[in-house]
Amino acid sequence: MQSGDAAILKDLVLIGGGHSHVAVLKRFGMNKLAGVRLTLISQDAQTPYSGMLPGLIAGHYAFDEAHIDLGPLCRFAGARFYQDEVTGLDLEGRVVLCRNRPPVRFDVLSINIGSTPRTADVPGAAGNVVPVKPISRFIAQWEALRERVLVTRDRVRIGVVGTGAGGVEILLATQHRLRALLAEGGRPDDHLDYYLFGNADEILPGHNAGARRSFERVLRERNVQVLTGQAITEVASGRLRRANGETYDLDEILWVTSAGAAPWLRASGLSLDAQGFIEVNETLESVSHPGVFAAGDIAAVIRHPRPKSGVFAVRQGAPLALNLRRSLLGRTLRPFRPQRRFLSLISTGDRYAVASRGRWSREGRSMWQWKDWIDRRFMRKFSELPDMAVAKPPEFATGLADAAALGEISAIAMRCGGCGAKVGSTVLSRVLGQLSPIGRPDILIGLDAPDDAAVVEVPPGKMMIHTVDYFRAFVDDPYIFGKVAANHSLGDIFAMGGEPQSALAIVTVSYGLEAQVEDQLFQLMSGAIEVLNAADCALVGGHTSEGAELSLGFAVNGLADRARLMRKGGMRPGDRLILTKPLGTGTLFAADMRMKAKGRWIDDALVSMVQSNRAGAACLHHHGATSCTDVTGFGLLGHLIEMTRPSSVDVTLDLASLPFLDGALDTVRMGIFSSLQPQNVRLRRAIRDIETASADERFPLIFDPQTAGGLLASVPAEQAEACLAELGTLGYDRAAIIGTVMPQGDALEPITLCR
Structure with missing residues (x-):
């Protein structure tokens, strides 16, 4: 008999590795919920901390110091990590659509993908400016700008559009770093010109007068041309136009304007506000779709609107984790009210900062040291992960599963060995119906007309190569594991100078409810089929059973000419x-x-x-x-x-x-x-x-x-x-x-x- 300890009852999927979700991962890692399979989908394996971006640009932090590594954090949380771009949602089918992998099913979903500066509002901006978000792409373009400045002696004009705290910090950090790098080579930076553009009448709107005066002085001292009170109406390659008709020729335009939402949300069916952000209530749950949550910049808390700032995403992490847990357990959600006033620590690029809260402000090197201490303390929470005790057999929390699910789990706990361990034919046939293995003329009987065994033909003059490989999963993503396992199994055929002909799969999937087993098997075999098809290798059958650990292998047949055999x-x-x-x-x-x-x-x-x-x-x-x-x-x-x-x-x-x-x-x-x-x-x-x-x-x-x-x-x-x-x-x-x-x-x- 097999144990049902590893059974999966519900899927919690997190889209995006933002500040709220890293807190969710940490909290679920500290207090795992038996029966819940946690999955993170993120384009980036290392998520940047926005509070340290100016310091990273200025050269005060190394890359790793300013990024949270999602791999170890997911490992700590017991979460699967899928590195991919989300392109949409099927809320009726309860699946997440991705660019490079099969859909990912969910029971509870959370979205924390941040925002991007709106370039679509200004004709010509898209493609001609460098948006500060997503930060990972901005860093790559910043590095290209840095290298270009270091090798040229021509005049370089750098413009930053956006006079909020983000725009001011990015400009001053950029100026500080480029000046320092040029000084290392014995060169002045007098060939660099800096411009700050904004449609507000003053810089740092929303901050107090003392903070504004401090930065007005710093910008004057740094010879930055500040151009406020006029919106940008048009951008072309190397040029922008203001509402008053003035044009400026620029070699680089950094875009740090009002936040915008991911375009794919428009077709998702979720209730969105006028700017395209997900409308959520005080519990951070979607107002239109129960079981779907959002936090950080991408969320619009309808009763408590707040600016798009990383501080709110950080503060939402704990209540989001609590309500995701309560949603999975079928319990009443807890409301969360964000603070109205918060401390801002805005750096000037040179280990000097201005603090602002309400009407109070103060500046100095001690303010930068304070900011540095706060930021590093935050990062240590996700880099210095505690060692976890050996897991005890899970006891499912009340409310996580209904009577039918618990009945199915009881059956899993008494699941037989031998042929009784095989995955049910209904699940298997549904998965195979979604896959498209290639056909070959020398496959006489295969999955297109299954029988007791596959039948293949050996063409005249060819020799048959046989090999088999099988191992348990070493990554949490079954789609990627399927690709690696198939690729590994084909290696012997290629090494001997052969071409693969057919493959039989040997699969062990984790215990779980039928829906979870089916999803895992589909993800696994989708990855494997991609590799087999690309190698012109026909999947002709196999054996699928349930077990404690996900495992996959293939028995592969190949064909080779005697003269070509290595x-x-x-x-x-x-x-x-x-x-x-x-x-x-x-x-x-x-x-x-x-x-x-x-x-x-x-x-x-x-x-x-x-x-x-x-x-x-x-x-x-x-x-x-x-x-x-x-x-x-x-x-x-x-x-x-x-x-x-x-x-x-x-x-x-x-x-x-x-x-x-x-x-x-x-x-x-x-x-x-x-x-x-x-x-x-x-x-x-x-x-x-x-x-x-x-x-x-x-x-x-x-x-x-x-x-x-x-x-x-x-x-x-x-x-x-x-x-x-x-x-x-x-x-x-x-x-x-x-x-x-x-x-x-x-x-x-x-x-x-x-x-």
Whole structure:
């Protein structure tokens, strides 16, 4: 009998990694709700903290100091993290529509996607200005501006549109940073001109007179031209026009105006205000759709309107988390009343700030230190996550599930093994009905007309290659896991010079209610089908069962010409060794499980893991590869030993040439390794002069087990550079020549490491 402890009763989906949602994730991590599956959908793996953006631009903070890493935070919260762009909602079907993945179902939904400056209000603004939000895109464009200023000696005119606190801070931070960078090179900044535009009659509308006077003085001292009282009526490339007819030629236009809402909300069916923001009541729940919540800039609290400011998003985090929990449990929601007055700490770019609250204001370096202390304290809440105790078997809270759901869960708790563990035929048929596996003429019986088994035809003159791989999920996104698992399973076929023909899936999905099981299976197989179809591999059947952990594998058949077949043996002295992908997936995902890996490291690893080896294998074969294998669980050294033995050769491996995934050396320095690492390290006896070689910090990564790793091949020396160049054009931009095949010597150890 199987336990029902892992059963899922309801799905809570968060759209956006904004200030409110990071607080929700932290609170759900501190107090998990058994039976709830939590999912975050966000375009960015690292969400910027708006309060530290001016400091980041000014150079006072490093990137990581000003960003909350959503990967470890989701791991802490037990949440699945889907990195994608949301394009719409189907509220009747209760699914979120995404740009690059299948729809995501929800029972309770929360939206915290922030806002963007409105460019559609001014003709020509869209495409000709740099909006300050979304911040992640703004940072990339700011870096391009910075590099351009550093290399030119021409006059550069920089304009900021928006005289609120955000516009003033961004302008002064930009000026401070560019002046400091030019000074480092011994250059003045007298070729830079700054303009501040606004339609209000004065800067900082909504702030007190003392704060305005402080910034009017600072702007005068910094030689910033302040042009207020006229709206911007038109923008063209490098030029803007004001309502009074004046035009200004500008080399860069930064747009920090009134906030606007995401366009896809217009078609969502949610009740919106005149500006397109989601109307919510005092509980932060949509006034039109129960079970849908919104917070931060994207929300319009109809009884308590407030400015679009990060301070309100931060304060809404706790009440939002409470009401999401109460909504899941079917309890009455709690109203929340935002404060009317709040403290503003506005920086001048140079570790100096002005404080403002009500009629009170004060300025000085101590005010910046105060702001810095507040901001860093906020960030520590999401970077210094507590270690969690070992989870106890869950007891479902009253109200989370009705009698029918509890009855189904009781059945799960007594779910049989054997064939009784299979996913029901109704669920399976519904999922298969939504998938579109490719067809092939040599598939005689497949999923289009299912029978007891698939039947495939082997074309004359072809040899059949068989392989199987299966492993449990190491990422919380079943769609991405499906892509990686399928890609990994195809690797052996490509490594041997074959083309995949058919695949049988072996699937284990987590226990849960029928709807949750169906959704998980659909997400998983949608990712897998994308990869299989792209490889011209027909999914012809498989076996699907329920279990404690999500797992997936494939038995794949491939076809190959005898003359084209590549083996592990066949290396020849003088050949160069080429590795097509970087190393490090084992240590990175071990670190991710411990919440020690940065989100961008995991992103980099996943991009590598979903890259197919198909084009790489064809390239290697074209350049006369003498042997080939894919680098997977045994690590680089283990697979290299498998190649040297049947080839009767030795190998010199250059540690300095090995490509590594971003962050892999960092996690090795932390002492974090895959659970398979110790077994792989036993192969160190194949290395000569082990004591000297092991002193290199890169040494442990030759044992690191890889998932969906690259191809390792020996190529004739005269072809190696051309092969490497072609691999780069095919997208294997970190492929490298990592060593040389040598004649077999007298030493027992076949591998020599060079540093």
